Amino acid sequence: MLPYLRRLIRDEDALLQYSAQIRGLTAGDIYIGSYFSVAANWLPQIIQAFQQAYPAVHVHIEECANKVMYDGLEEGRFDCCITTWRPFSGDWIPLCEDEMVMWLPENHPLARAEVYPLKQLCHESFIEPLPQQDTDVVRILKEEHISYETRYTAIDNYTTYRMVEAGLGVSMNNRLMTAQWQGRVAILPMDPPHTITIGIAIPSRDGASPAVKKFIHYVQQGISQILAPR
Template sequence: MDTNKYAALLSIIRLGSLSAAAEKMGYSPSGMTRMMDSLENEMGFPLLHRTSQGVQLTEEGKRLLPSIRELLLAEKKTRAVRCDILSLTAGELFIGSYSSTAAVWLPPVLHRYCDLYPDVAVHLREGSNRELLEALQDGELSCAILSEPRSYKGDWIPLMEDRLLVWLPADSKLAEKEAVHPKDLDGLDFVSPPLHAETDVEAIFEKHDIHPTFRLTTSSNYTAWRMVAAGLGVSINNELVSENWKEDVVTRPFVPEEKITLGIALPSLRDASPALKKFIAEMKAHLAGEKE
């Protein structure tokens, strides 16, 4: 069964743009339009309509969306079972991750994994909580390494706790403190990850009713670090992300201490492919070795 049309529809909805989805999937805009016209003809009713905010699902399309997601997930499971039958080590992994865990955890884990299972193709995608969870929901990722989601219907495997740290310019008065209270950040210039993306930073703001001045936003942790070093504001991130960076930035813990739980989210551990189960085992073994 050709499911490319359904995957294209999900991409259009997620990006809110037919042309953006076409570019991402390697189609021309006219080719994407023909594909959607063909899908709508098969269904017998419109699935998309254009608004000033972009392309959106019709009410009929919204009713059909859960079934389409289930269909794409079933197709991935079928491919995984086929790979399992042909070879226990064959297959593909689509791993989503925070940039911190991608940079620090994944290189040694994937080095060993790829040595053990050279026929498994691994594809990485970095993103925020919201981006990774949406990709999981749409069946685009096998798993995602991130902080514990507030609400997720799949399985969750906790791996370790990590402290949240405040990043400060070297000349900041807060750098004189051994620890920073969340309210100390109220009103300060802040270098922030993208807003409204369900990040750990936004959770801290909400928890402590903090209202900094969002002077800069960036999706790059390293860029945020450099902006803080340049004196453009303060920032917050987990300890893991900056352990190997040396620029002139002062890091301080919160008081009381703030932590996040990092782990692996996946649709179903029971139904996971052999390749994914082996990856999870390698990740656990690597972290257990670090703790010894």
């Protein structure tokens, strides 16, 4: 019954938000699932701008992987998620493309190469981030029919990065993940290249509460400004 109870609570909150909107206010709570990279690198400044305009709206961010986010959407735990697309019964709003890259220890034989050939992965110790979470990493390796040995797993991307830095193996992630990190890790494009489309998954864009609709607008506007050429 928990998913149904969560939907009842969300519906009640939406009614309160519409009531506040009629009175010329925007208030309420919104619950967002997000990729770790987006939450850390983009959302703080977007939320800052959003809160200046709508201080009565409380924003709750949960950093998690694809499976948790899409399960949360189905259960009514999240109002929307910033993630990559998976089949689900809802609306999809694309935001941007991000490149998938390989992480190698700085003393790896290919650390100074122009690209990392994915077929090389069968000879490596692979550190898999977020196992059993339907990640883009696993989807790409399956799509390319790459044979690999998962020697280690980690549920935190920064832990994975530090394990690569320690020379325990190689890993894969999206480029945005390391935007603010510095360490003894070589970051290489892959051959063949792959990108992911980051977007917003939402049960119903038209049926979203006023606060969620405004937040989505700020996310779209904020990411466009962040990625705009300077």
